[in-house]
Amino acid sequence: MNFTFAHNNLNVLNLEKSLAFYKQALQLEETRRLEKTDFTLVFLGDGKTHHKLELTWLKNRKEPYNLGDNEIHLAFTVDNFEQAYGLHKEMGCICYENKDMGIYFIADPDGYWLEIIPERR
Template identity: 35%
Template sequence: MAKAIHSMIRVLDEARSIDFYDRAFGLKIADRLDFENFTLVYLRNPENDFELELTVNKGRAEPYDLGDGYGHLAFVVDDLDAEHARFEAEGLAPRKLVAFAPGGPGTDPIARFFFVADPDGYQIEVLQRAGRYQ
């Protein structure tokens, strides 16, 4: 059986990205591998061993074109409202809270969430822990 171990994104400013993922999601550096042309920084938190790999290409000055293929990363939290307020207080500019109820008005939502963009524009969904989102 395969096990997912990390997702990789390219970032322009290592320090800015590490600060964002630490303040937003409590991700800390688990490992850092420095090579001649690039650096790999692996971030994780105590919740699990899945890591976010930041690739920093040395000498890159222009932002990455994210294209139209990237979707989003997702994190689950115990108290969505409190996290949304914390993100606002941290100046992380979360978007509005959404209750996704595809059955229409009056039906129970299947998910509550908000999105936030990291310093490079990668979209991140923050979901209330419930149902299939554990």
């Protein structure tokens, strides 16, 4: 028996705002969409791996999600850390930096944290 990662899910309050953020901040592109009466699922990919980020939009939800302590995050490696940092600084989405570890976190429109890690060579 072999298990393989398929996707991670994040629920979002404003689908269009989230899609624009993930495209600008992380260059993720829509790979699949499932429209239902009460919800929409949009899968985003990086074009390099099979792993997907699933954004779920519950159409009737009006209040922001309670993320608790927000201790769960997704991590992304980047080949040009300085350029990514500059982009995210310009976007105003950097929410935490750990210079000792050489990493930082950005927050998406719903407040989910995303770790940015330099590619190790």
